[in-house]
Structure formats: C-alpha cells, structure tokens
Amino acid sequence: MQDDSGSTSAVTLFAPSSATIADIDASITVVASILASLSGAVLITTRIRYKWVPDSPVPAGGSTPITRTGIFFFSTGSSTPDALISIPAIKDSVIETSGPGAGVRIDLSNADVTAFASAVVDNGFSNPFADVFELLFAAYLQSRV
C-alpha cells in the first residue's frame, strides 16, 4: 500500500500452504475491498508467496564461496529475449580446464550441467516475459561480490 508521501508498507496475512492461488486471490479481493475504507493508503501490489524450508539444516558441501557464481544463458527462440540463471558457489568440477575458456567457461557437456539444463527446459521455466526456455547455449564463471 502507498500513502500520500509515496511511502509504502504492507499488510501481511497468512494462508494455509495447501491453498491455491485462486483461493488466496479470492480472499485477498474481499479483504482489499475493506482495507480501501480502513486506510488512507491505497493498494498498489499484491504478492502471494509460498515458502519451503528443509526440516533440518543441511551443511554446505564444500568451501567454494557464494560469490563464485555460475551464469547459465538460455535462449527462448529467435525473436524473444534470452535470459540467464545464476547458481552461487558453483563447483570447480564443471569449469573447463583446457582450451581458450579454461578456468572461466562452464563445460556444457558435463553430465550435471546437462541434467540441470534439462530440468530447466523440461519444466517450463521462462524469462521474465513468460517466453519459455528452449536451450542452454552458454555458461561461464563470474565473481559476484
């Protein structure tokens, strides 16, 4: 919600995680209609968030810092924008060790990389404009401090 000064704030309500987007949306609509009379601020955005956490914390698998990031570029077709997915603390084992991309380029033929690319493409992930990913075409190492 946004007030007369332009400042924003939120009303946070909880819903069972088993509820569908449609069910939550319907309840938001009812409450939002009441909030419109109860607040001098106005509704600008609604956000529904489902959250999952492991039942017990998992230790990190190695000493690779979170800033050592793998950047994976996916195409969405010839006339729609490409997009990237970043993976922090990328394993050294997927970085090329020879050739012009040694130490920087991620090996697209690595079995773990191809499994990841298949999981992305086969499950309908997309760029922010809903153009669905078709192919992983490049990947390299980047330091994100």
Add this chain to the structure above:
Amino acid sequence: MALVNTPTGQLKIDYRDASGSKGSTVLHFPYATLASVVVTAADLISAAMNALSDAAIDGYSITYVKREDTPATPTAGSRVEEKGNFVWRTDNGRSTRFTIPAIVDSVLNDSGSIDKTDALIVALVAAVTDVDLIFASADGSDITALLEAYQSFRRSTKRQLPSDR
C-alpha cells in the same frame, strides 16, 4: 482500476555457503502455472542445482505478483507509519496479528484504541474470521476472533522522510 498479474511468477532458491554467506537463484515461470506444478519443478531443479553448487540449499519460495494498473489517490496527509494493529485469537489458543498502514482516524477512539463496534471493523472481523476466507496464523491455525485493536506509530525510515526536507 484493476489488479493485473505480472507475466511470470518467480521461484527463488536460497543457498548458504560454508562461511554462512547467503545467495540465491531466481527463475521465472508463466503466471498461469499452478503452484503445485512449480513445487514439483522446484524439487527437481533443486536436486539438479545441488549437483552444481557447493553451497547448501536453505529452501525456496514461489511468488505471484499483481499490480494495480491505475492506483487510486491516497488520502491527503496519510502516512504508512501510522498503523492499525489487529491482534487475533486463533483456533489453537494462540494469537496472530497484522497491521493496516495509514489507518483512518474515523475508526479510532480517543484513547488510541480502535472502535470494535465501528461498521468497518465489524466488516473486517467478519471477513477475516469467516470460514469461507482462508486466512490463518503463521502456524496454520484458523483465525477465530479479534482480541485487540489499537493505533501505534512506527519510526520513519530514511527513505520515508520527505524528499524536499
């Protein structure tokens, strides 16, 4: 005036490295994708990412956003720091709360408490406790009754201070 969804929802996977530093991966999916489908995909892709990253996966969240295409005009002088606090009884005997920013003065008593007999508050209570609505406490217990309601003020953040000061 209408709430319009963004083209995509967002899956955010959280990581933690051996030093405790945190990072994340963000993926998008077409907005019409059911949450249950995204959950299945998130489990699959988390496993694939585990094989690529030395960091541990701390969990993930799935977010769907809608934005008002033509927002109304806020009431003159309204400030989000002025909160209406609503504390609710839940079915498991605990309590939960939410706040309404820029609460209107017309529902306030002189003491700063909120008039629970005001028609707007009665409507809010009916909506929140109505069995047809799905709101609950953070532990999933159903909200059953309004326990307390009062006005309070939050400290303004630096970003909330007037830009022409």
